[in-house]
Amino acid sequence: MVSLPVVLAVAALLFGIGLYGALGQTNTIMVIMGVELMLGASMLNVVGFLRYAHPDATSGAFFVLVVMTLMAVEAAVGFALVISAFRHSRTAEVDDLTELKG
């Protein structure tokens, strides 16, 4: 029933949904949410491999831990950037934040 290709396919679909959000949304925070979904998909991949291919690969579990931590870190830095950009140009839309100058 549930086997490695199934888990990987579900993770691929989740990745696609995250990519749709990251590409298609205008607000920076929604883009960050898309990236979170993509990272979640990669974690699901690793957990699938952990269960169905290499149950004793503790480095895989550690990888998932690090990805989880970096999800949080990336979101935090993203929010700090949003605050800074908002303070400067009163907008958090990706389409308006196209200039590095200023």
Add this chain to the structure above:
Amino acid sequence: MSDWTPVAVLAVALGGAGAVALLEQLVAGLRPAPAALARDAVATLRQPLRRPETYDTWLFHLAPGLLVIAAVTALATVPWAPGFRGIDFQAGVILFGGALAYVTPAVFMAGWGAGSPLAVVGGFRWLALMLAYAMPVAMVLTAVAAPAGSLRPADIVEVQHAVPMGLVQPLALGLWLPAVVAVCFLPPFDLPHAPSELGGGTFAGYRGLDAALVRLAQRVLLVAVSGMTAALFLSGWHGPLLPPALWMVVKTAGVAALILWAGRRLPRLEIDRALALAWKVANPLAIVAIVIAGGLTLGFYR
């Protein structure tokens, strides 16, 4: 984990909630009146659910359910006796922390969903409070798990067979109690929800089944949190004379009574006082507690 565990956990949840209701009356100085409480509960359940003026009806009505699920899951991780350890996952302490963490979005959903300005303000104040107090909970759980060398609550109880962890790590216990009272939205940390503040707070709009579920979740949370305090800090089921399960019940009831009594005695903390206490005192001291726990582990608990 036997097949009876889920049923047993639910029985403990409901029985514990009832016991907490009676305990609340005792602590308030009233004579416990189970019949009156039962009549009250039935009257609340018979009220119709609140209809249209909510802003986000889905979130509003989902919140009490999420609260109950979080509370029962947290309760399920508490080990009550060597023979009944709840759902005995090897990372049980993390499931406890995770279940408590879901109280945060649940109460926020209640506030935001209600839509009345004071409820939304209460919801956001609750978020700020929980972001501040969730970290001491997680850090103290780490500090307590380190000497036991395991994330399983039953193992942490076993390592206390000689000395309770509360005596060895009083700083951790001192940080854990306020943080965990804040998570249970009990006084003195209940500014966002108290009936006399902010127009009734985040739960003001609930009627009927929703209101009953919120009260039930609060009581089950109190049982879970008191039980986990007894297991992690007060040697759990170890003790002379009485059977282990009875010791756990006595210790849990003691912690719950202490929390309820402190809620009645201490003045309700204002939001900025509570947040300052968390960020300036509790979080740094929690890091210190982890360092102390590391030293203890290397020195005594090999």
Add this chain to the structure above:
Amino acid sequence: MSDLGIALVFWPTAALMLVTGLYVFITSSMARAGLLLLASLGVEGLIFIALASEFLGFLQLLMMSGEMVIMVFFMVMFMPDPGGLMGMDMTHDKRRSAAVAAAIAVALAVVAVLTDWPARAVGNDAPDVRAIGFEVMGRSMITFLFAAMTILFAMVGGVLLAKAGGRYGIGAPRGEPRGPRSDD
């Protein structure tokens, strides 16, 4: 968990995860978007538990609730229409991004299904938590240190970025904001 048990848990939760993930970008209420993302990634934690990585699953549940409420905070602060009442369309290039995303998702799924994965008879035990601990503190210590340093730099950098006027407060409004308790 038995194979049937895993299947019974996996299919509904995977469907829920995908649907709530998609609705994050369809809904116009920002609080709902954040909470739907919490639902999606939290349910993913349940899938981890079903696939026998319970430690990772619990951690996922724990961390996602904290992260997502912070996201809701920020969305209400910075988005033009957090309540979703005006029905603004917050997307650009909807068709093209949907096409690209669908193409990549299908390509990855096809690769996953068609590859000849080596058949291994594995039981349902994920790594023991102690083993993960030894891994973190032993073989992967360098990675762990780098991750820790990254977190520290992100914390400091984030605070500096968010501070008005940068590190030295140049151009920031003067004086402490006067709140109700100015005696702290």
